[in-house]
Amino acid sequence: MASKLPSHSEYVIIGGGIIGLSIACHLTRLGHRDVLLLQRDQLTCGTTWHAPGPVTQLRANETMAKLAQYSSELFRDLETLTGQATGFRQTGSITVAATQYRPKELTRGSSMGRSFGLDVEMISAAEAQRRFRYSARRSQYHYCILMSAACLPGLRPSTGFFTRGDIL
Structure with missing residues (x-):
């Protein structure tokens, strides 16, 4: 045209x-x-x-975390503001501690995220499995992971994502 x-x-x-x-x-x-x-x-x-992909909010410093929070809020509201479907979905995310050293790192990150105003909580592997059940049927939006009892995940409910072609 x-x-x-x-x-x-x-x-x-x-x-x-x-x-x-x-x-x-x-x-x-x-x-x-x-x-x-x-x-x-x-x-x-x-x-x-x-x-495309995850739109996370936890960053190394508060300024970057606030910018990421603003972006996530804007993406969430963009469809309402413009009337144009964006494909953005806020699903939350689970970060899994797959090694013996990772739980300590996730605990620090969780504390830092809360100090930045993010909704972050530490949960057990059993709780992660309960909230995020594995399904053999994959969709274009969710890829699930079975976690072992040794894993200690962190959950960030405000995390979202875009899929290819849905950005506008």
């Missing part, structure tokens, strides 16, 4: 991947209306298309 481009625009964004779309979204949310986004092909068909 060919359309005539405007001769000028206050804001011209080149690239319709996650960064270009985010800039356009934030500019329009701030009230700017003269925003032009240029993309050579379908939106999100470049490197963004190759990077």
Whole structure:
């Protein structure tokens, strides 16, 4: 579909991947209306298309964790704001301690996450199995893991994910 481009625009964004779309979204949310986004092909068909997957929030410092929280909240609300299906699902996640050293690391990460305002809790392997039952039937959204009694998982309920092609 060919359309005539405007001769000028206050804001011209080149690239319709996650960064270009985010800039356009934030500019329009701030009230700017003269925003032009240029993309050579379908939106999100470049490197963004190759990077679907988990949208986690636990980061190494509070600033990055808050940015990740903001992003997750925006992704959650984007469909309502735009009327465009995004494919974003908030399912939570379980991180499994598969070695004897990992429980200590997960305990520290869990504590750090709570200090950043994340909903994080440590649960036993039995509780993880109860909450996240293994199914031999795989869907495009869930891949389940059977955990041994030696595993100590951490759960992050606000974690979400995108699947390929659902980013826009």
